[in-house]
Amino acid sequence: MKILTSFLKKTLFWLYPIAHLGLATIDWFLIGWSIRLNKKADSLGTLVLPVLLVSLSFDNFVLGAGWAIGEGNILERLSMFRFLFHYLIVPFFIVVGVEIAHEAGARWANKFTRVLSWIVAVGLAIADVSINYVGLELEPTHYLGMLRYTAANLSGPPLVTIAVNVFMLVIAIGVWIRMKWSILFVGTLIAFIGNAITAGGTLPGSAAETIMALSLLLTEQFIQVRDEKATEPETDPFQDFVWEEEKKPYQLIQEDDKYKVQPISVEEADFYLYQAGNHKDGDFIQAYVPKTPQKNSEGKLKVIAYLHGFALGLPRFYQIHLAELAAKEGCYVLFPDFQVSTYSDELDATPEGFDETSPLTSLFELLKKAIAKAKDEKLDLGDIFKSVKKSSSNSKTKVIARKLIEPSTLKYVRVSISLTLIILAIRLTVSLVNKKLGDNFVKLVTTVAVSLAYSPQQWGDQAFDLTAIACKKLSEEYSDLQADFDFYVFGHSLGGLLALSWPYFYERNLKETQNHPYLDFIKRFQAKQIVTADPSPSTEMGVPGFIVPFLKIFNIPFLESPVKIADTGEYLEGTPVGILHGESDRIVRPKAWVKTTLFSDSTSYDQIKGNTKAIYFSVSKPEKKLVAFHNQALTDTTYFSEELFKNFGGVKTGPNAYNFDYVWQGLSLVTQDQKPAHKLLKLFDNGDTFDIVTELSTGKPILERILGVLGVIGLFAALYWLFTHGLIFA
Numbered sequence: 001m002k003i004l005t006s007f008l009k010k011t012l013f014w015l016y017p018i019a020h021l022g023l024a025t026i027d028w029f030l031i032g033w034s035i036r037l038n039k040k041a042d043s044l045g046t047l048v049l050p051v052l053l054v055s056l057s058f059d060n061f062v063l064g065a066g067w068a069i070g071e072g073n074i075l076e077r078l079s080m081f082r083f084l085f086h087y088l089i090v091p092f093f094i095v096v097g098v099e100i101a102h103e104a105g106a107r108w109a110n111k112f113t114r115v116l117s118w119i120v121a122v123g124l125a126i127a128d129v130s131i132n133y134v135g136l137e138l139e140p141t142h143y144l145g146m147l148r149y150t151a152a153n154l155s156g157p158p159l160v161t162i163a164v165n166v167f168m169l170v171i172a173i174g175v176w177i178r179m180k181w182s183i184l185f186v187g188t189l190i191a192f193i194g195n196a197i198t199a200g201g202t203l204p205g206s207a208a209e210t211i212m213a214l215s216l217l218l219t220e221q222f223i224q225v226r227d228e229k230a231t232e233p234e235t236d237p238f239q240d241f242v243w244e245e246e247k248k249p250y251q252l253i254q255e256d257d258k259y260k261v262q263p264i265s266v267e268e269a270d271f272y273l274y275q276a277g278n279h280k281d282g283d284f285i286q287a288y289v290p291k292t293p294q295k296n297s298e299g300k301l302k303v304i305a306y307l308h309g310f311a312l313g314l315p316r317f318y319q320i321h322l323a324e325l326a327a328k329e330g331c332y333v334l335f336p337d338f339q340v341s342t343y344s345d346e347l348d349a350t351p352e353g354f355d356e357t358s359p360l361t362s363l364f365e366l367l368k369k370a371i372a373k374a375k376d377e378k379l380d381l382g383d384i385f386k387s388v389k390k391s392s393s394n395s396k397t398k399v400i401a402r403k404l405i406e407p408s409t410l411k412y413v414r415v416s417i418s419l420t421l422i423i424l425a426i427r428l429t430v431s432l433v434n435k436k437l438g439d440n441f442v443k444l445v446t447t448v449a450v451s452l453a454y455s456p457q458q459w460g461d462q463a464f465d466l467t468a469i470a471c472k473k474l475s476e477e478y479s480d481l482q483a484d485f486d487f488y489v490f491g492h493s494l495g496g497l498l499a500l501s502w503p504y505f506y507e508r509n510l511k512e513t514q515n516h517p518y519l520d521f522i523k524r525f526q527a528k529q530i531v532t533a534d535p536s537p538s539t540e541m542g543v544p545g546f547i548v549p550f551l552k553i554f555n556i557p558f559l560e561s562p563v564k565i566a567d568t569g570e571y572l573e574g575t576p577v578g579i580l581h582g583e584s585d586r587i588v589r590p591k592a593w594v595k596t597t598l599f600s601d602s603t604s605y606d607q608i609k610g611n612t613k614a615i616y617f618s619v620s621k622p623e624k625k626l627v628a629f630h631n632q633a634l635t636d637t638t639y640f641s642e643e644l645f646k647n648f649g650g651v652k653t654g655p656n657a658y659n660f661d662y663v664w665q666g667l668s669l670v671t672q673d674q675k676p677a678h679k680l681l682k683l684f685d686n687g688d689t690f691d692i693v694t695e696l697s698t699g700k701p702i703l704e705r706i707l708g709v710l711g712v713i714g715l716f717a718a719l720y721w722l723f724t725h726g727l728i729f730a
Helices: 002-040 044-069 073-104 111-133 159-179 183-196 203-228 315-327 358-374 381-389 409-428 435-447 449-453 456-477 494-500 502-512 519-525 545-553 565-572 642-647 657-671 701-724
Strands: 138-143 146-151 245-255 258-263 271-276 284-290 301-307 332-337 485-492 529-533 577-582 613-618
Touching: 002 044, 002 146, 002 203, 002 409, 044 073, 044 146, 044 203, 073 111, 073 138, 073 146, 073 159, 073 203, 111 159, 159 183, 159 203, 183 203, 245 315, 258 315, 271 315, 271 456, 284 315, 284 456, 301 315, 301 456, 301 494, 301 657, 315 332, 315 657, 332 456, 409 435, 409 449, 409 545, 435 449, 435 642, 456 494, 456 502, 456 519, 485 494, 485 519, 485 657, 494 502, 494 529, 494 565, 494 577, 502 519, 502 565, 529 657, 577 657, 613 657
Parallel strands: 301 332, 301 485, 485 529, 529 577, 577 613
Antiparallel strands: 138 146, 245 258, 245 271, 271 284, 284 332
């Protein structure tokens, strides 16, 4: 018991200061949100929220940093400002409360009452400062690791604070009754109780005030979303699909090993580009249509579903290959972005500089969704994004397909909290060493942050759905697609896993569409062959490893229903499969596929049923500056910084030998030459540029297991020795 008590004291000694500094940081996120809300609001009352949050953040900072500043004039003066801000700002909660009541439709909150609230707030602030602040004397106080200055000459309860809390509780009850919105009541009740607790020091009250501020922001956001709500009639995507960009002529230009895709006249075009949907709704798709389609020996057209890697849903990353398949090989190529993302929908999206507000934008979108979902009369995703589209020149398309089932409020909140922690962790680690790398890492993660509220199972369904619908629409213009065609699936990284799982999603969708009028057309999307580049065996391995622990803490939807080759591999039996991997891949290491684990004698590759499979490994050639890294399939990574992709898969400013002689050639052998994907090794023609093998040394599993067990035993032995010698938990 003594040891436990000592341990708890030491923990609490650091807990209070760190907790206050954490609250100060959270307050700054809320400040950014409140400023955004204020820009949309039509009342002066919302101006109070940012000021209030600045005061709250300053209060928490002074309380948390007191031990570091030390006793003296500096901390005392800061504390005087802390008390002053408190007395000046707290009365203005009345203004916020009246404005919320007005927005909720309360008749009593008319123009006269709203003006009166400002007069009352100013009067109470002046009275509070005159009575409590003028002549205030402070004295230093130590409490659980904290050093703060407290009032030495004040007695009696804080009447203004109590009155304001009671007033806000009454307002919250009215909002609850009128709008069926209980969040404000919960937040104000927590603040009332938290401020009444004195035994726990300053932390309960400070935390309660932050929660109340959050409830106010959520309420204001809820009201704004409610006002922006607009309903759309339900549509049948097969019937109502519309290309937003249609038959745009493009040309693939090659000069030596340099490629570029550019708009051109219809006469000179190599292929046509079609586009529908938008990234923000998770239903974006581009179709690359060859000017001169090529057929196989049986007279069938070739259609390819091209699935992107995690957070790489912008066609720019793969565009040269997409254009190559259409222009040079005569294939119809469909590129769906099955993740919700913030990429531009423009046909020629260009790299953007880092926007300091972009992480907050992603966080705000998550919270907006949580608010909309919390109501009985829920808003769908299209409704919620309407408010974004009004102010975004990039969002000009409409929803064309939807298999993404809207997550619950709790799921959105869990994702928003984990995203906040991820951003903080990056800022406190990566950004301190390399700010540009940190900025771009944050940008990459927040680009697809909202999509983490959905499960990868939904991503696979969405990819299948978008591909089928877009192809059906193309068949109305290109009649040859109404006949049977050969269908192939290609995918990279996370998209590679979804490609390997395509037969699984095909079966799922076939069961769901048994009575669909286009069932016969849907049946054509059974993959003839599947080729992948650097795929991951599970969706968890398809994301940057740095963020996974934060996602696991809150068990976000991305991890709740993962896609694993261990579950979907059985559906691949009989389908020729070719996995094009790189020996120097540090994102999805080769051993993730071909190495046994401590608890299993089978590999991920073994989970693919049947004998029509093969895994190939390209070998690095340092003397030729060729590295067989994770991004072999990409053709352009310049949308993000070079520093980012040096750490996440490899930098590409254009296609290289691994594109020409490995990924492109491997897929071409399958689609053009009709070669089995599992029998390509002797067919690759890359000279002596680099080697391609089917086996890699993976170490000695038995020895590694023994070493692993000995390591665990050694760790426990070390902890026991430290404990018995009083060096830990003493």
